[in-house]
Amino acid sequence: MSPMRLGSPSCLLALLQVALLSATSLAQIPDHPLAGYADHHGIQPGQVMQFMVSSEAPQYEAQLVRLIHADTNPLGPGFREQEIDASFNGPHEGRLQPLENGSSVVVPDHPALDVTGSFSLVAWIYPTSPGSGTQAIISKWSTADRSGYALRLEEDGSVGLLFGDGTDETNVRTGASIPVYLRSEKAYPVGDPLHSSLWLLAAATFDATTGIASVYQLPHTVWPDHPAAETASIETGAHAVADNNLSLRIAATPGLSDAATSEHFNGKIEAPRIYDRALTADEIAGLLQGQIPAAPVASWDFSRRIQTRQIEDTSGNELHGHTRQLPKRAVTGHNWDGTEMDFERALEQYGAIHFHDDDLDDAGWSRSFEYEVPHDLKSAVYAARLRAGDDEDYIPFFVRPPRGQRLPRWLFSCPPSATSPTPTVSAWAAINC
Structure with a gap:
């Protein structure tokens, strides 16, 4: 099957699933022995992202991956990822961090x-x-x-x-x-x-x-x-x-x-x-x-x-x-x-x-590791993949173009009545697809 086209329904669905993965990860923590989140959803080269992880296991493995296709529909190519070299790759000490939700x-x-x-x-x-x-x-x-x-x-x-x-x-x-x-x-x-x-x-x-x-x-x-x-x-x-x-x-x-x-x-x-x-x-x-x-x-x-x-x-x-x-x-x-x-x-x-007794804004966990995005890392959707035994979790995030880099004209549309550029559907999808 050919790769997903820019702005295609499959590409948009993949991005939606990545977003849902991020939103539901913490909600499932009470039944999930390995989970985490990042302090930002989007970051640019040269900036530092911090990751907070809770693990019942004494040790877990972290690996940076590029998320290529997040749709697990059997009619498609399935879940696809690419491992990327990163400073945080490797084993980390695990510790259980409680989730104190409720407003x-x-x-x-x-x-x-x-x-x-x-x-x-x-x-x-x-x-x-x-x-x-x-x-x-x-x-x-x-x-x-x-x-x-x-x-x-x-x-x-x-x-x-x-x-x-x-x-x-x-x-x-x-x-x-x-x-x-x-x-x-x-x-x-x-x-x-x-x-x-x-x-x-x-x-x-x-x-x-x-x-x-x-x-x-x-x-x-x-x-x-x-x-x-x-x-x-x-x-x-x-x-x-x-x-x-x-x-x-x-x-x-x-x-x-x-x-x-x-x-x-x-x-x-x-x-x-x-x-x-x-x-x-x-x-x-x-x-x-x-x-x-x-x-x-x-x-x-x-x-x-x-x-x-x-x-x-x-x-x-x-x-x-x-x-x-x-x-x-x-x-x-x-x-x-x-x-x-x-x-x-x-x-x-x-x-x-x-x-509400399940409101959650910030889990307030302590930092587990951090990652400074290198200047040569391609703009895409990435994740810190966590593994401990049979348990696995992904902490997704977006890497945006470097600060000051001019974006292609096709990323924006300007209707006659608009007072400022409006991102196109293709622009939202272009982060990764």
């Missing part, structure tokens, strides 16, 4: 967040998978020493509050679940679990003087056959909260490092706030009408700096944060009325963030 907001530790007495946590939530495990909404909880606090969805799908004094932990929830009395843990269940894909106000308060903890699960709109507002108010016997040095997380439970998170929230969260006092039931109810209690410790407005990773605290305490693993911003909030589809024209209605 969240990170707020660095600050004394103002270490509430040790009365406090309140509130947020609008739009859960998409309640009942699929514990999911944190606002959390500074440390399992290791039973300190801090967390507003969360419990494993039964209801809103709950968890806090600890360093010795005991207390869990109050609005959902109907079986109480668990394990060691010094206390669980008090009341009410019904959440329904998915509905806006609700989730709130929790703790009065350190009386020891009363209250949890609220208030729907934004009451629909037929859906549960009405649920509340639970319990005298816990606790009178203090222990602080810790963990960062605060929104949509996850913090770990010992930025990457080590758990209990990721699935769904949208809007307007999370923290108070250093126990809000009254009337103040909680007032939130449904847009009446915001004064003097919060922190009040994060997700509609601000919406096109960045930055999260702005509007309380005046400057407890700003940043997103991690690229959650979806500029999504409709609880007050969206359907009249505006452009978030820039109604920022106040797009103040939510959609989080």
Whole structure:
């Protein structure tokens, strides 16, 4: 069979498969003992590319290859590659690097967040998978020493509050679940679990003087056959909260490092706030009408700096944060009325963030090896081929023409109405074919 022609369907399919190979490699890591990625998808001669590899095997082989044909259709020539001399070719020490996916907001530790007495946590939530495990909404909880606090969805799908004094932990929830009395843990269940894909106000308060903890699960709109507002108010016997040095997380439970998170929230969260006092039931109810209690410790407005990773605290305490693993911003909030589809024209209605437990922006792995592209390497699609025993993986990348080199005229088309050159279909394919 003759080689693929420039811009042919087979050539485009090959490029698409290379792109899919790169996109799915990390997604399959939990079941893949050998996987990796590069810090760039495209590079020019003289530049350096870094490769990050996770390997269960103590050693793996790396080899630079030019990908000639990536279509494994039996009617075609099959998968074809050409081995190329490279400085990184040969054996490398293998090490397992964990994949910590799941998006969240990170707020660095600050004394103002270490509430040790009365406090309140509130947020609008739009859960998409309640009942699929514990999911944190606002959390500074440390399992290791039973300190801090967390507003969360419990494993039964209801809103709950968890806090600890360093010795005991207390869990109050609005959902109907079986109480668990394990060691010094206390669980008090009341009410019904959440329904998915509905806006609700989730709130929790703790009065350190009386020891009363209250949890609220208030729907934004009451629909037929859906549960009405649920509340639970319990005298816990606790009178203090222990602080810790963990960062605060929104949509996850913090770990010992930025990457080590758990209990990721699935769904949208809007307007999370923290108070250093126990809000009254009337103040909680007032939130449904847009009446915001004064003097919060922190009040994060997700509609601000919406096109960045930055999260702005509007309380005046400057407890700003940043997103991690690229959650979806500029999504409709609880007050969206359907009249505006452009978030820039109604920022106040797009103040939510959609989080997912499988979001992944940067695995954050350590560098395994690097490659400086020689000046005589042909522009094409290449890959670092990894092998360890029967395991194999490819890390594809594009080598572009040297900087300053003029591209052929046929790479671009300029329609009469165009203000700048537009790459042709053949141009996209010409990288390798």
